[in-house]
Amino acid sequence: MPTRSLMRVRPLSEDAPSLAPRGLSSRHFLKLVEDTGEVGFWSAGPRGDRLEASVGLIRILGLDPAAEIAIDALLDMIHPEDQSAHGDQFALLRSGQPVTREFRVVRPDRTQRWVRHRAEVLLGPDGKPAQAMGVMFDVTDCYDAMRAVRQRHDRLNALVAATAAVFWINGPDGEPREMPQWQALTGQSHADMAGEGWLDAVHPDDRARTAAAWMTAVAHAAPYNTDYRLLCADGVYRWFNARGAPMMNRDGSVREWVGVCLSVPGRNRYVPSRPEPASAAGRVGPDLPNPTAAQVRAARGMACLSKEELAKRANVSISTVVRLEDGNSAVRPRPETVTAVRRALEQSGVAFVLDAEGRPALREA
Template sequence: MPTRSLMRKMPEGEIVISQRAVSSRHFLKLIEDTGKVGFWSADLESEMIEASPGLYRILGLDPDEDISFSIIMDMIHPEDRAAHGDQISVLRAGQSVCREFRVIRPDRTQRWLLHQADAIIGPTGRASQGIGVIFDVTAQHDAINSLMQRHDRLNALITATASVFWINKANGEPSEMPQWMALTGQSYGEMQGLGWLDAVHPDDRARTFAAWTTAVEHTAPYNTEYRVQCADGIYRWFNARGAPVLNRDGSVREWVGVCLNVPGRNRYGAPVPETGGSGTVTPDLPVSDGVLTPGQVRAARGLTNLSKDELAARANVSVSTINRLEDPGSSVRPRADTILAVRCALERAGVEFTFEPGRKPGIREV
């Protein structure tokens, strides 16, 4: 190994660096060549600094120029000077320094520096010498600022478009849903498990539960609409959308999503019918000739030679939705807009649905 050539054993068995092979100057040069670190030592009385080439590079100064503490302190950003302009005094008091601040270099560029220094106590008991190392940490700050900027943009977008932003655990159970709690008036304990469904309109619960469990079981995006009983006791329509956040191995880390307020309208823009005296809502399909039956869907899919997967993809719905549409015994009826999307997909594939008086609903080729 290359490092073995730099080592030799002393008679007592101790291992030391071979002075003939390398010196500490070689190590310092290797470190400083990264462009991210520089060293200094100084007489604290004279304030004059002996700086390494790396420090000159970080500060953007001419290597032939003498450096003093005052020169470096004058380079500190005006907004940071009040908090970090006392570093000489701190070292003279015999204390260590560990500070992070900005400097403005002679070329007017700004850099973030991490300064660590120690005072060396002289024979008189006073701090007479100082040594330190300065790291250029601009890249780390730029990365943090970029991340914070994206975070702020996301928050602004969510605030402008969504009533609720939610985070659920990997198994689908609620995790962080403070806006849901504010919207519905539910407590943290009340919404745990499937408790959040208690705030969903009774007529929408089975369908909402089926859509959510299907998404969780298949690690698929979630998109459905339901009415929520808000804290003021009024039911309002919301479009809930979510997606899984995956780990590197493909497992689900968590779920994130939003609830978008759609007052007075469903997802496709058709007016939501008024609630009758019984409190139930009959979906109003924007078609006048009837609602698709399970037999019609099965027959139309057979006539167009579409598989369930192909039809689901064309209608932008889940395969489980197609299964429910074709199952006459299903207790969960898809939303009106979902049925409409499936119908339009089948009609584009070349069939026409018939609803003739006195006859059963049927289909025919276009």
């Protein structure tokens, strides 16, 4: 057979042929393979009820090396949920059919393993099954890895569904790649989104700013975070916070971009600006006094923002937010800093107003 020549050790030189053995037993090769702990072999007669198992197979199944292995006992080790689909393997072999299956086994110590089983039948001179042999691989690690991937995928899907987020994937050059939720939200087709076509769904007043933020992020392979209004498929503009990050290759290049678009609380619809009320009661706008510490704390709670997130949106330090929320702080931020924080909260859907008695208050924008 062709493999026999591969198993023969060649002499080191013509002058010293006796220094090398004439051949190696296939048993040595099988032991080398089985020592990985992931493969085992067996053989059996066509009508026998027992099989000869290798050390590797005994290790995979967790059996007693000194005990004989009955075929029925081996079939009984198949997980109860897999019995109906895979309990026919030796019946198929006895009829001369090969088998290739993956299933779970329950070992005597009650631990479970996933195995891949491949077996076939050798025919005798009379054309009838004369010998059956098989190989079993322990593929538990592969199944554990696939289960972990599925679990992460399910968690991501649950998170996206819970937050009503739009999940998107772009290529390393920033080109839209996988954005089915964006298409469902905006009504754009994949062709519509190509290049900078996705910007057509962004409100005209937000388009230039959004494009600049995205191009800057792509150029510097830096995280992306901006707010804009999207024209949804129902014809209504709604506010979204878009954020994403590059996934890097080992060489430092960008493999792809992943991100989400999150609906901004309190700003579900774009409403054109209206004249402000002339009376103090319910008045909003920049002419109001600076927000109080209680207002800042309450506004951050209404917007569901952490101190870190508010600081990032306002482009200020976290310590600045801490001082603004501390009414007893001796250090007061500069007016432009207070304005930046207030504007960030207003963009998150919170309006600073005065109540009927002229006291600072809040309401949803």
